[in-house]
Amino acid sequence: MHFHLLHKRDGIRLQNVRWCPKDEKSVPWDEVVRGFEYAKGNYVPITDEDLDHLPVKTVHTVDISDFVKREEVDPIYYDKAYYLAPEETGAKAFVLLRQALEQTGRAAVAKVAIRDKESLCLVRPYQDVLSMDTLFYANEIRSTKGIAVDGAGVSPKEIQMAISLIENLSDTFDPERYHDEYQAALKKLIEAKVEGAPLPAAPSERGEKIVDLMEALRASVEATRKKSSDRGDEKAPVTRTRTISSRRRKSA
Secondary structure, eight states: OOOOOBOTTTOOBOOOOOEETTTTEEOOGGGOOEEEEEETTEEEEEOHHHHTTOOOTTSSSOEEEEEEEGGGSOGGGEEEEEEEOOOGGGHHHHHHHHHHHHHHTEEEEEEEEETTEEEEEEEEEETTEEEEEEEOOGGGBOOOTTTOOOOTTOOHHHHHHHHHHHHHTOOOOOGGGOOOHHHHHHHHHHHHHHHTOOOOOOOOOOSOOOOOHHHHHHHHHHHHHHTTTOTTTOOOOOOOOOOOOSBOOOOO
């Protein structure tokens, strides 16, 4: 589900136009080429045929360099996941690699060229296929300096209470158990606006604000113990946080 940009005055959907300021007219896609600005206002066009001449092995292949234990790759490096499929002549090698990775518990570190960039990637077995996860390079990961919180003021008793809460809510990971509640709520809101019905009520703050951390942990532990027989309704306490991107911003 995604939104479109509309003209506020009349509600008409806006169009993205490829405008040529020299000819003062819009340009169709069949007249568009990619180019690189090598000096201010000066561009050199780059075609697909030009890119075929790149002197790197990763243009049309996944170039494997190392094999590592899967748990050694911190999830913060993961970017996007793809499925790999072999060409007809490479089916046997594909199956051989998948089974060998599966039995050794390892993954292949490789490089591949995707969308004008050579990406670091991790090839690993997933069910009955191979998946390829593109990875961020080390210099693309933001430092935690200035974000980390000093834990010197946490007492052993508080840590034990937190551990009890985690243990009471521990379970095996089942992705089918989780759903995008935001999208479901957004769909209901849109349907209400289309039908001219009242909008859903905004959520209110639930529960009293407990200043004492130990009291908050104790209340959470007791709540999870009481609900241990009904895991479907059991939820961890909500902690308010701010999200900071772990990826460095690219300079212009």
